Amino acid sequence: MDHRFADVAEVRDKLTSVDYLADDAIAGIVHLSDRLEKPILIEGPAGTGKTQLAKSVAEMTGAKLIRLQCYEGLDEAKALYEWNYKKQLLRIQADRSGETDWSELEDDIFSEEFLLTRPLLEAIRAEEPVVLLIDEVDRVEIETEALLLEILSEYQVSIPELGTVEAKQIPLVFLTSNNTRELSEALKRRCLYLHLDYPDMDREKQIVMTRVPDITEHLANQVARVVRSIRQLELKKHPSVSETIDWARTLVLLGIDQIDAETATETVNILLKYRTDIDKAVKDMNANADTYSG
Amino acid sequence: MSTVSKNGSPTESNDVAGEPSPLLDLLSGFIVELRNAGLPVSLTENLDAMEAIRHIPLEDRTALKYALAATLVKNNSHWKAFEIVFDVYFSLRGEEYALDSELSDALLEDDDEDDEQGPPGGADGEKGSGGNSGMTPEELAEMLYNALANGDQQMMRAMARESVRRYAGMEPGRPVGGTYYLYRTLRNLDLDGVLEQLMQQEQDSSEETSQFEQRLKRDEFNDRIEALKKEIESEIRRRLVADRGVEAMAKTLRKPLPEDVDFMHASREEMANLRKAIYPLTRKLAVRLARKRRRGRKGPLDFRHTIRTSLSYGGVPAEPKFRNPRPKKPEIMVIADISGSVAAFARFTLHLVYALSSQFTQVRSFVFIDGLDEVTEFFEQTDDITEAIHRVNSEADVIWVDGHSDYGHALEVFWNNYGKDVGPKTSVLILGDARNNYHAPNSWIIKDIKERARNVFWLNPEPKSYWDTGDSIIGEYASHCDGIFEVRNLRQLEKFADNLA
Numbered sequence: 001m002d003h004r005f006a007d008v009a010e011v012r013d014k015l016t017s018v019d020y021l022a023d024d025a026i027a028g029i030v031h032l033s034d035r036l037e038k039p040i041l042i043e044g045p046a047g048t049g050k051t052q053l054a055k056s057v058a059e060m061t062g063a064k065l066i067r068l069q070c071y072e073g074l075d076e077a078k079a080l081y082e083w084n085y086k087k088q089l090l091r092i093q094a095d096r097s098g099e100t101d102w103s104e105l106e107d108d109i110f111s112e113e114f115l116l117t118r119p120l121l122e123a124i125r126a127e128e129p130v131v132l133l134i135d136e137v138d139r140v141e142i143e144t145e146a147l148l149l150e151i152l153s154e155y156q157v158s159i160p161e162l163g164t165v166e167a168k169q170i171p172l173v174f175l176t177s178n179n180t181r182e183l184s185e186a187l188k189r190r191c192l193y194l195h196l197d198y199p200d201m202d203r204e205k206q207i208v209m210t211r212v213p214d215i216t217e218h219l220a221n222q223v224a225r226v227v228r229s230i231r232q233l234e235l236k237k238h239p240s241v242s243e244t245i246d247w248a249r250t251l252v253l254l255g256i257d258q259i260d261a262e263t264a265t266e267t268v269n270i271l272l273k274y275r276t277d278i279d280k281a282v283k284d285m286n287a288n289a290d291t292y293s294g
Numbered sequence: 295m296s297t298v299s300k301n302g303s304p305t306e307s308n309d310v311a312g313e314p315s316p317l318l319d320l321l322s323g324f325i326v327e328l329r330n331a332g333l334p335v336s337l338t339e340n341l342d343a344m345e346a347i348r349h350i351p352l353e354d355r356t357a358l359k360y361a362l363a364a365t366l367v368k369n370n371s372h373w374k375a376f377e378i379v380f381d382v383y384f385s386l387r388g389e390e391y392a393l394d395s396e397l398s399d400a401l402l403e404d405d406d407e408d409d410e411q412g413p414p415g416g417a418d419g420e421k422g423s424g425g426n427s428g429m430t431p432e433e434l435a436e437m438l439y440n441a442l443a444n445g446d447q448q449m450m451r452a453m454a455r456e457s458v459r460r461y462a463g464m465e466p467g468r469p470v471g472g473t474y475y476l477y478r479t480l481r482n483l484d485l486d487g488v489l490e491q492l493m494q495q496e497q498d499s500s501e502e503t504s505q506f507e508q509r510l511k512r513d514e515f516n517d518r519i520e521a522l523k524k525e526i527e528s529e530i531r532r533r534l535v536a537d538r539g540v541e542a543m544a545k546t547l548r549k550p551l552p553e554d555v556d557f558m559h560a561s562r563e564e565m566a567n568l569r570k571a572i573y574p575l576t577r578k579l580a581v582r583l584a585r586k587r588r589r590g591r592k593g594p595l596d597f598r599h600t601i602r603t604s605l606s607y608g609g610v611p612a613e614p615k616f617r618n619p620r621p622k623k624p625e626i627m628v629i630a631d632i633s634g635s636v637a638a639f640a641r642f643t644l645h646l647v648y649a650l651s652s653q654f655t656q657v658r659s660f661v662f663i664d665g666l667d668e669v670t671e672f673f674e675q676t677d678d679i680t681e682a683i684h685r686v687n688s689e690a691d692v693i694w695v696d697g698h699s700d701y702g703h704a705l706e707v708f709w710n711n712y713g714k715d716v717g718p719k720t721s722v723l724i725l726g727d728a729r730n731n732y733h734a735p736n737s738w739i740i741k742d743i744k745e746r747a748r749n750v751f752w753l754n755p756e757p758k759s760y761w762d763t764g765d766s767i768i769g770e771y772a773s774h775c776d777g778i779f780e781v782r783n784l785r786q787l788e789k790f791a792d793n794l795a
Binding site for chain 2: 007024025029031035036038085086089179185191193225226234259261264285
């Protein structure tokens with residue numbers, strides 16, 4: 001099978017061209033996933049670009065993105081496939097005259113025509129290149145995870161009445177998890193693992209500059225530095241990359257080109273969403289300024 | 295491949311004659327060491343790693359690292375352990391990582407000749423520590439200062455190397471740990487002084503910078519200095535590996551994984567990691583309890599839903615639909631010993647209680663030593679865990695006579711004051727070592743609680759072998775509980791959470 005990317009550098013360049021700044025780990029793992037034909041499990045705090053990575057990969061390869069949003073109570077009928085029993089019923093009723101015998105009819109109503117495909121099966125059956133995104137997989141119960149195992153390791157779906165549907169082409173698969181619970185060993189074993197943490201200061205600055213085109217380099221630099229130092233505090237929820245971008249946009253809209261303690265205090269509610277966190281950050285920003293002033 | 299095998303250790307070079315590549319040998323050694331360090335590396339993952347390295351340029355050390363990490367490390371808390379093992383196994387490989395000074399070259403040659411005995415110390419070593427690069431300490435300090443001021447990573451790495459070479463005074467075969475060398479190097483560099491200097495210069499150079507700006511600068515310099523320390527640490531590690539050989543070094547660096555760290559003896563840093571890991575765990579507890587309630591017997595018949603479904607069967611209500619039982623909120627009562635004998639555990643316990651109360655709405659928490667007090671509101675009123683713990687420690691009325699644990703009396707107080715609140719929906723969690731200082735155990739109270747509550751669990755932070763020795767009377771309480779668990783680390787706590795279901 002031919003590969004999507006020649007090397008790691010190509011992955012990185014292509015991702016950059018769709019405004020996703022990848023570091024070594026990210027570009028490396030996307031490249032490996034293509035070569036080894038293995039899904040990528042991405043874990044990390046909220047708002048670090050886990051879902052965005054899948055979207056960007058789809059965009060850069062020109063593939064169709066199929067997304068399965070996980071939630072508690074997700075089942076086979078919503079994730080894999082379901083029989084269109086209304087249509088089946090119609091078929092049976094239309095045949096009241098009794099011309100066809102039962103076994104023939106049974107074969108007929110359990111054919112692909114009566115199958116409703118759900119995201120996972122859809123991704124397997126797609127003719128064109130596909131990126132499959134299984135979002136927030138930690139939200140399903142541990143028993144439901146088993147649904148995913150066959151598709152993740154063999155790229156096939158077994159339907160008792162129909163047989164096995166094998167993938168027409170191997171899709172790139174991304175699973176994201178916010179780490180609210182430990183995923184099962186079986187699932188982890190089938191995936192490549194990427195922990196996506198908050199970016200370091202330079203990368204965050206670059207991200208801000210790509211996503212907020214009007215920003216000056218000086219301001220982007222300051223934004224990245226302030227966010228970095230806020231993340232070092234012990235908070236309930238640290239500012240995510242998307243919140244950083246929102247903050248930078250706000251600053252640009254307000255026409256601010258130099259952050260000082262005052263502007264930071266006034267706009268910090270964009271970065272932080274908890275009252276206690278905001279208080280803490282504000283206190284820290286002002287207190288430290290005083291302490292070090294002497 | 296040539297780059298990799300160039301600096302290989304003698305065992306591998308012997309194998310080159312045969313078919314198996316030295317890299318595969320190295321890799322399997324590496325994986326064995328990961329397993330020794332406690333990482334659960336399965337056979338499939340092992341094969342994946344072998345497959346993965348075929349697809350990356352081997353001279354690229356970063357790519358190798360991430361490829362191995364992607365296939366072998368499936369838990370972020372294991373990353374640090376992985377990084378250390380990786381450093382040890384692959385630190386001597388790769389062009390730009392070669393030990394460049396004369397000292398290390400000498401070391402390396404010796405290493406190649408007789409790995410077992412270790413290179414003889416002496417002339418080579420002294421020459422190295424003499425500083426033969428022609429730089430005075432002042433020049434070195436200045437270069438280091440500049441590197442830090444500009445954040446020049448390349449330069450910082452070079453400086454880290456040079457300072458270790460010069461100040462650590464590493465002698466081959468000397469039986470001291472890396473921390474000793476680290477201390478020696480850092481003492482000579484006086485990084486605190488450098489930080490002050492940097493800040494001073496920052497102030498002088500541009501007088502109009504705001505205080506806010508200065509504060510950011512300080513953070514940034516601090517970061518760079520931390521990075522430098524890391525660089526120095528890994529440089530020392532590299533040299534130790536060259537001296538002592540890979541396996542020996544890996545063994546000395548082995549540390550328990552976060553989930554295996556004993557609560558009672560956790561260092562501050564380990565404690566911080568534990569705290570982070572607690573949240574997913576309490577959520578798991580919450581999910582376990584919630585699910586148990588949602589499954590099982592179905593609720594009453596849902597008439598509307600049944601009729602709606604019957605339409606697809608031509609009006610025949612073939613598939614009766616039931617309402618889901620309304621999940622009842624679990625009630626949890628946590629009773630925690632915070633006496634001196636379990637001080638370290640208590641710190642952790644309070645974090646657990648805090649995390650629990652943010653997951654469940656109905657958590658009531660009690661702490662005791664020889665008296666008992668309710669501390670629910672301390673946790674409810676604030677989002678700040680440190681404040682809550684501070685209030686528990688300073689305001690809770692837990693001392694009755696002398697401040698030595700008295701489980702009997704504490705339980706009595708609980709039963710008299712709060713016993714009426716224990717109901718059939720209540721799970722009672724008792725955390726403590728049951729070391730009662732030979733007071734009356736009053737174990738009948740546990741029995742009474744159990745009769746009224748849904749279940750009673752006891753988590754004991756002591757190793758099982760110590761139970762019922764000395765003044766520990768855990769056995770006496772055990773007979774009345776639904777379960778007694780040894781919980782000394784996260785792994786065991788997780789097992790307890792699993793058993794709940």
